[in-house]
Amino acid sequence: MTCFLKDIASYHRLVATLQLFSRFSNVHVNNEKMEIFAIGRHCLDQINFPHKIRTSIKILGIVFDYNTSSRMKANFDSILKSIKDILNMWKWGGLTLLGKIQIVKSFIIPKVLSKAALITVTGDLIKEINSLIYRFIWKGNDKIKLAALINDIEDGGLKMLDIQSMILAQRVMVLKRFANKDNTSAW
Numbered sequence: 001m002t003c004f005l006k007d008i009a010s011y012h013r014l015v016a017t018l019q020l021f022s023r024f025s026n027v028h029v030n031n032e033k034m035e036i037f038a039i040g041r042h043c044l045d046q047i048n049f050p051h052k053i054r055t056s057i058k059i060l061g062i063v064f065d066y067n068t069s070s071r072m073k074a075n076f077d078s079i080l081k082s083i084k085d086i087l088n089m090w091k092w093g094g095l096t097l098l099g100k101i102q103i104v105k106s107f108i109i110p111k112v113l114s115k116a117a118l119i120t121v122t123g124d125l126i127k128e129i130n131s132l133i134y135r136f137i138w139k140g141n142d143k144i145k146l147a148a149l150i151n152d153i154e155d156g157g158l159k160m161l162d163i164q165s166m167i168l169a170q171r172v173m174v175l176k177r178f179a180n181k182d183n184t185s186a187w
Contacts, residue, residue: 002059004039008048011036037064062118076125079111083129087136100137101160108133109161116167117174126164133163 005011022028036049037057056065056074063074086107095103112129115121134146137160151157 011049062115064119068122071119072122072125075115075119076121079115080128080132082111083108083132087132091136091139097137097158101158104133104137105161109163109166112163113166113170117170121167126167129163 003014005014018029031051034051035054035057036051037054055067056063056070058064058074063071065071065074086103090100090103093099108129112121130146135141137149146160146162148156149158149160150162151159153159
């Protein structure tokens with residue numbers, strides 16, 4: 001069970017509600033497994049709570065943490081390793097440039113965008129991912145500028161996707177849906 005609480009008073013109301021529910025339903029919360037994570041500027045002291053206070057929390061596969069480096073490590077290290085493994089597997093395939101770009105579009109970009117849609121991504125991480133991708137495409141250093149590679153084939157490019165632009169486009173689409181007056185969803 002995940003509960004979002006405003007302050008210590010709301011915590012006490014939650015505990016009272018759970019105890020009342022337990023009394024009537026005979027279903028009990030396992031207090032040994034209950035954990036607390038502060039959201040916002042709240043600083044929680046372990047003294048005030050009988051439950052363990054966490055500095056990070058994992059919800060639906062995403063780790064939330066106030067420490068940027070540990071959050072990035074927890075969320076993106078496995079993705080970086082997976083990207084390296086996929087690119088190493090396809091490195092010896094004798095693919096054309098268009099084939100390599102298709103591998104990136106099919107296997108790499110979705111991995112990055114799935115997490116980037118939910119949490120912030122640092123510029124350093126995007127640089128590292130771009131570096132891995134372009135080393136795979138060119139078998140070493142870049143042979144042409146990134147801007148030329150992103151262009152359409154008719155304009156002399158290879159229609160490669162720009163990760164930073166795709167992340168920004170995802171965020172704009174979310175804001176657009178949120179700002180839509182016809183949006184009737186609860187979220």
